[in-house]
Amino acid sequence: MSKNWPLFEVFVRSKNGLEHRHCGSLHAADATMALQNARDVYTRRSEGVSIWVVESKNITASNPEHSEEFFEPAADKIYRHPTFYDLPDEVKHM
């Protein structure tokens, strides 16, 4: 029985000036092959100028079940937003 190809996540930069964005995953024998396959699978119509691939097992993700305690601390810190501060109307742009 032969080994299965590992799973890679694919990130594509659509043009310079924009960030790489996750667009899906694929299986490949190694990273070099994953890049070539990613080009054929995800950029057949010039959707990208740069590709990152990373083996899926190397990604650490937050757990949605802990989303509340993980993300909620930011919710009550409204003083981090510009609209929290009262300014007179005469100050037009700030």
Place this chain on the structure above:
Amino acid sequence: MQDDKIKKLEERFEARIAADEKIEPRDWMPEKYRKTHIRQMSQHAHSEIVGMLPEGNWISRAPSLRRKVALLAKVQDEAGHGLYLYSACETLGISREELFEQLHTGKAKYSSIFNYPTLTWADMGAIGWLVDGAAIINQVPLCSTSYGPYARAMVRVCKEESFHQRQGFEIMMTLANGSPEQKEMAQDALNRWWWPSLMMLGPTDAESVHTAQSMKWKLKRKTNDELRQQFIDQTVPQADLLGLTIPDPELKWNEERGHYDFGPIDWDEFWQVVKGHGPCNKERLGARVKAWEEGQWVRDAAVAYAEKQSNERSLKREETVIQSKAS
């Protein structure tokens, strides 16, 4: 207690979907949601993969280079669509091997339409025009389905699909405006593909066991009968434009309904094909399994090469470390 907890989770889950929130892979989901999605998404992926076979048949016999590159690109897109969908499906915790296993053993289904033979070049036109046309009607609503990875894959698929239909229509147009023999070829293809295309949109609502649940999960946004009517309404004027006749004597515009009425569909034929007794079921699955098995050595060689490269890299790293220590 456990049941209470699950019930609460389920209520929250249904509320999220009702509020048009997306469900992402690591979110809690009812087991039935997961299973239903694996079934539908894998069927969809399998259809793309098996769907390459009837067309692959004609790549080497395309009548011109223009037609050949277009068909090749279309078939390549279908491979791509299958891969988007398999990878989206795997986010639900099923492996690619299991998915292939289900396809190869006949446990999983794929679209019944691909079990019909492609007898002439005109079939490439009819498939693009009708089969891809019906697929688009089926797929566009899926771009807003509740499962995030599926919806995103469908956005990409739909963007690419419209070229498929246009290239098919162009083939039909060229044949329909050609010699009497060519026009007859186009008509013959329409005759053979019309009814299977209508069947492809699935059993009637009364017979469709999954519709109600799937509508609730937004895995389906229109019923099979609604999609079918939409397909017919859209396609009849196109056939008129081609000067071809749709093989249904009962087809007639119904002013009152604002839709075309159409004749009865032979559902016995549909179920026969679904159950494996279509004209090409064995041939299609056989070709797929053969390709997979005969490609085994290539996959093995790729793994062996990757391992060798990786070993050589670590060997080099060790050498560099030893050298730098020595100096």
